[in-house]
Structures are given as structure tokens and as C-alpha cells.
Amino acid sequence: MEMNIALLPGDGIGPEVVDQAVKVVNAVAKKFGHTITFEKALTGAAAIDAVGLPYPDETHEVCLRSDAVLFGAIGDPKYDNDPSAKVRPEQGLLLMRKKLGLFANVRPTFTFPSLIDKSPLKRDRIEGTDLVFLRELTGGIYFGEPRGRSEQGDRAFDTCVYNVFEIERLARMGFEFARKRRKLLTCVDKANVLATSRLWRETVQRLAPEYPDVKVEYEFVDAVAMRLIQWPKSYDVLITENLFGDILTDEASVISGSMGLMPSASLGSDIKLFEPIHGSYPQAAGKNIANPLATVLSASMMFEYAFDLQEEANLISEVVNRSIEEGIVTEDLAGDGKAYKTSEVGDWLAEQIAK
Ligand SMILES: NC(=O)c1ccc[n+]([C@@H]2O[C@H](COP(=O)([O-])OP(=O)(O)OC[C@H]3O[C@@H](n4cnc5c(N)ncnc54)[C@H](O)[C@@H]3O)[C@@H](O)[C@H]2O)c1
Known part of the structure; x- marks a missing residue:
């Protein structure tokens, strides 16, 4: 080729x-x-x-x-x-x-058998971890307008924006990934607080019946931050917005052993x-x-x-x-x-x- x-x-x-x-x-x-x-x-x-x-x-x-x-x-x-x-x-x-x-940024997380004992996490927690993050990459707070500082410089603001089409295309990719793997999709959001997260959840819920073979879980980002290092084996495919994905995937690198x-x-x-x-x-x-x-x-x-x-x-x-x-x-x-x-x-x- x-x-x-x-x-x-x-x-x-x-x-x-x-x-x-x-x-x-x-x-x-x-x-x-x-x-x-x-x-x-x-x-x-x-x-x-x-x-x-x-x-x-x-x-x-x-x-x-x-x-x-x-x-x-x-x-x-x-x-x-x-x-x-x-x-x-x-x-x-x-x-x-x-x-x-x-x-879409696809970030697999897995362990290397010879590195498991060098991990700060216990062997029984991480051995056999095999999960993949799909992080949305071109929307959310990294791109939203307006952003900037007030004239006096004593206030700063960023804007988080998501359109349905941006969520849908990432979510569909997540469903397809899950189909080829263990058929579990986790939608990571903060739907109890953020309007954009509620749109994520709503969109994923609307698409789910099209993928009846995939089980969908909805979990708040703060809970995922915890479960990810406690029970990483409980995840298969995780879909999430730009900022949450940026942070969680760095956290997940500890499971593999090194950035x-x-x-x-x-x-x-x-x-x-x-x-x-x-x-x-x-x-x-x-x-x-x-x-x-x-x-x-x-x-x-x-x-x-x-x-x-x-x-x-x-x-x-x-x-x-x-x-x-x-x-x-x-x-x-x-x-x-x-x-x-x-x-x-x-x-x-x-x-x-x-x-
Ligand atoms: N995609 C990107 O290009 C990207 C991503 C993150 C940060 N950055 C930029 O990189 C610069 C440094 O940022 P940072 O220090 O937060 O993150 P970093 O990933 O560069 O480094 C963080 C730590 O991870 C470890 N590390 C990273 N890469 C490693 C490697 N190849 N081998 C061994 N250890 C490694 C080191 O301990 C390092 O101190 C900043 O300017 C930041 O904006 C760029």
C-alpha cells in the first residue's frame, strides 16, 4: 500500500x-x-x-x-x-x-501485565482493565463564545455550548464502538447541574433504542472520576464532552502506568x-x-x-x-x-x- x-x-x-x-x-x-x-x-x-x-x-x-x-x-x-x-x-x-x-478522540486504556505491580493502584483493581474513552474534541467550553475578560480585568468567562448534531455524531460512534466490544456504553455528564449535559443525556437517550444490543449507563462525571480508579474494569466504552474527557483520560493514564x-x-x-x-x-x-x-x-x-x-x-x-x-x-x-x-x-x- x-x-x-x-x-x-x-x-x-x-x-x-x-x-x-x-x-x-x-x-x-x-x-x-x-x-x-x-x-x-x-x-x-x-x-x-x-x-x-x-x-x-x-x-x-x-x-x-x-x-x-x-x-x-x-x-x-x-x-x-x-x-x-x-x-x-x-x-x-x-x-x-x-x-x-x-x-472524536479515541483513547484506549489498558494495562501492561509487567507494569501492574508498579502502578500506585492495587493489582486486583486494575488487572484486566480494557476501556476506551471517546472524548468530544471540537465543541464545549474550549470553543464556546463569548469568552474573555471584563474591561477592568477582574472577571473572566468561558462559554460551554453543544449542538445536538455534535453530541449525536459522537454518541453514534460510541454505540458503534460498544457494539464491537462488550456492548456497554457509559454517558458521562453533569446533567444534575449543566444544561449542556442535559442535552447530552437527552440525545443519548433518544438514540439508545436504535442500538438495543448496547446497554447504556448514565453517570455523573464526579462519580466517574472516583469509579475509574476504584473499579476501572466495570467500564467498556465511555462517551463524554471535551473538558470532562480531557481530565478523565489523564486520570486513566495512571491505570496503564505512565503518561x-x-x-x-x-x-x-x-x-x-x-x-x-x-x-x-x-x-x-x-x-x-x-x-x-x-x-x-x-x-x-x-x-x-x-x-x-x-x-x-x-x-x-x-x-x-x-x-x-x-x-x-x-x-x-x-x-x-x-x-x-x-x-x-x-x-x-x-x-x-x-x-
Ligand atoms: N496534546 C498536546 O499537545 C498537549 C497535551 C497536554 C499538554 N500540552 C502542553 O504541554 C506542556 C506541558 O504540559 P504538562 O506538563 O501539563 O503535561 P505533559 O503531559 O507534558 O507532562 C506531564 C507529566 O507527565 C509525564 N510525561 C508526559 N509525557 C511523558 C513521556 N513521553 N515520557 C515520560 N513521562 C511523560 C511527566 O512526568 C510530565 O511531568 C504545556 O505547554 C501544555 O499546554 C500539550
């Missing part, structure tokens, strides 16, 4: 972890006889520094002519520490999702985007210590979701599992064992694939 992949490494550790995913993707392509062309483009602070915008038109063009996008992370302390900055790296991420029509392990896929249009859930981890930038596995697993999701190549996807997941079992891991997972460099982990994975 011929594949054109847009590479958006971004900021901080983004370029280092994306480099490792490229090694792995190239090794898979060689093994299975695919031809892959990568085209690199700027996003985030790197793009602001170069051309003054966090998601320049040239980058959007590169994405539009690709079959899939592999993204690292964006964010830079010089913007995080300057709340008055008018142009911000995160705006690039939001604009990219909006312009590419990526309304450096969690991949994601952003879906909604012909061009799909794959990215680790972590940020640009600026403290580690340029040190060759960041865990590349979340980005490598995102590449695995790319083979599955963008190209329907399950065998290739499985092979990547298998070698990632093996690297963890054999201790070929970066410092976040090394414990008392040897901590490998980011690039060493990437080299090892590519070599294993080539075997």
Missing part, C-alpha cells in the same frame, strides 16, 4: 518521540512491503517562532494532502507562563482539530490524526529521556484506524509489550532497572520488527 503521512512533531519532546515512531513505521513498511512518504510540517510554539501562527496554512495543506497525520505534542513554558500572550501554541491544536473535522504509554486517535473525517495523550513535557525536551511508547502505539492505531492494517498494528503492539517485559524502557518505567534513552528504545523496537 502507498501511504502519505503528515508528520507534525510540534514542541518539547514531540520531535524526539515522533522520530522513534517514524523508525517503527519504516520498519513495518519494509517488512510488509508498503511505501510510505512522510511530509513534515510545523505546529505549536515551533510554528509561532517560525511564522507567527501555531497552525499555519502551509501545515494545513500538508495535512489535507496526507492519508493520515502523526502528531507529537505542542506547548512551551514561555507561553504557559505568559497568560497575556495573544497567540498560543494550544490554539494551533484546537484549530487543527476543528479545520480537519476531528470531532508516556497512552496513545490516541482523532477521528471524524477522511484524514485521521494519531497522537500520544501527553503534552510536550518541556522538562525532558532534548534530553533523550522521554518515553516514546505512546507515540509508537499511536502509530499502531494509525495502521488499524487509517489503513485497516490489523496485522501491522498488532505487530507494533506486540513489540511494545515485549520491550516493557524485557525492561527496554525509559526512566519513567525503569524503576531500579536500567533506563534506556528514547532513541535506544526506538532502535530496539525497529530491530525487533525487522526480525
Whole structure:
């Protein structure tokens, strides 16, 4: 198969972890006889520094002519520490999702057998966890207008808005995911307080009879925050709005063992985007210590979701599992064992694939 992949490494550790995913993707392509062309483009602070915008038109063009996008992370302390900055790296991420029509972020959460005892959570609670979040990505409080500060600067406001069509398309995707899995869908909301949440609940309730084989649960976000770490095995597919999903999926990363392990896929249009859930981890930038596995697993999701190549996807997941079992891991997972460099982990994975 011929594949054109847009590479958006971004900021901080983004370029280092994306480099490792490229090694792995190239090794898979060689093994299975695919031809892959990568085209690199700027996003985030790197793009602001170069051309003054966090998601320049040239980058959007590169994405539009690709079959899939592999993204690292964006964010830079010089913007995080300057709340008055008018142009911000995160705006690039939001604009990219909006312009590419990526309304659903799929975030699987599972455990790695060899990491279970390193988790701060007890083995019997987390062993066998296999759940997936579908986070709405282009609506809600991250996009709603009006937003801003009062003239005196002593009041700030954001607006949370959802339209039925935005909820419906995400919910339908959730029902379809549930159908292919254990047939349990949890709608996460705050319907006891928020009008937008009541619209979510109403919409999901209206759709539910069309999917009689799927059991639907409705749960408030605060309760989910608790049950997620107490009984993660009780969930299958969770659908939720943008802000709740952002927070809960970071919480869920503790179940897997590290932020450096969690991949994601952003879906909604012909061009799909794959990215680790972590940020640009600026403290580690340029040190060759960041865990590349979340980005490598995102590449695995790319083979599955963008190209329907399950065998290739499985092979990547298998070698990632093996690297963890054999201790070929970066410092976040090394414990008392040897901590490998980011690039060493990437080299090892590519070599294993080539075997
Ligand atoms: N999708 C994105 O690009 C995205 C997501 C979240 C945050 N951000 C941005 O990233 C910057 C840093 O934000 P943050 O510190 O809140 O989140 P972060 O995810 O960058 O880092 C939080 C912590 O998670 C751990 N971690 C993250 N990635 C890791 C990896 N690959 N290997 C090992 N450990 C890892 C580290 O302990 C780190 O201190 C900010 O500018 C923020 O806006 C971007």
C-alpha cells in the first residue's frame, strides 16, 4: 500500500518521540512491503517562532494532502507562563482539530501485565482493565463564545455550548464502538447541574433504542472520576464532552502506568490524526529521556484506524509489550532497572520488527 503521512512533531519532546515512531513505521513498511512518504510540517510554539501562527496554512495543506497525520505534542513554558500572550501554541491544536473535522478522540486504556505491580493502584483493581474513552474534541467550553475578560480585568468567562448534531455524531460512534466490544456504553455528564449535559443525556437517550444490543449507563462525571480508579474494569466504552474527557483520560493514564504509554486517535473525517495523550513535557525536551511508547502505539492505531492494517498494528503492539517485559524502557518505567534513552528504545523496537 502507498501511504502519505503528515508528520507534525510540534514542541518539547514531540520531535524526539515522533522520530522513534517514524523508525517503527519504516520498519513495518519494509517488512510488509508498503511505501510510505512522510511530509513534515510545523505546529505549536515551533510554528509561532517560525511564522507567527501555531497552525499555519502551509501545515494545513500538508495535512489535507496526507492519508493520515502523526502528531507529537505542542506547548512551551514561555507561553504557559505568559497568560497575556495573544497567540498560543494550544490554539494551533484546537484549530487543527476543528479545520480537519476531528470531532472524536479515541483513547484506549489498558494495562501492561509487567507494569501492574508498579502502578500506585492495587493489582486486583486494575488487572484486566480494557476501556476506551471517546472524548468530544471540537465543541464545549474550549470553543464556546463569548469568552474573555471584563474591561477592568477582574472577571473572566468561558462559554460551554453543544449542538445536538455534535453530541449525536459522537454518541453514534460510541454505540458503534460498544457494539464491537462488550456492548456497554457509559454517558458521562453533569446533567444534575449543566444544561449542556442535559442535552447530552437527552440525545443519548433518544438514540439508545436504535442500538438495543448496547446497554447504556448514565453517570455523573464526579462519580466517574472516583469509579475509574476504584473499579476501572466495570467500564467498556465511555462517551463524554471535551473538558470532562480531557481530565478523565489523564486520570486513566495512571491505570496503564505512565503518561508516556497512552496513545490516541482523532477521528471524524477522511484524514485521521494519531497522537500520544501527553503534552510536550518541556522538562525532558532534548534530553533523550522521554518515553516514546505512546507515540509508537499511536502509530499502531494509525495502521488499524487509517489503513485497516490489523496485522501491522498488532505487530507494533506486540513489540511494545515485549520491550516493557524485557525492561527496554525509559526512566519513567525503569524503576531500579536500567533506563534506556528514547532513541535506544526506538532502535530496539525497529530491530525487533525487522526480525
Ligand atoms: N496534546 C498536546 O499537545 C498537549 C497535551 C497536554 C499538554 N500540552 C502542553 O504541554 C506542556 C506541558 O504540559 P504538562 O506538563 O501539563 O503535561 P505533559 O503531559 O507534558 O507532562 C506531564 C507529566 O507527565 C509525564 N510525561 C508526559 N509525557 C511523558 C513521556 N513521553 N515520557 C515520560 N513521562 C511523560 C511527566 O512526568 C510530565 O511531568 C504545556 O505547554 C501544555 O499546554 C500539550
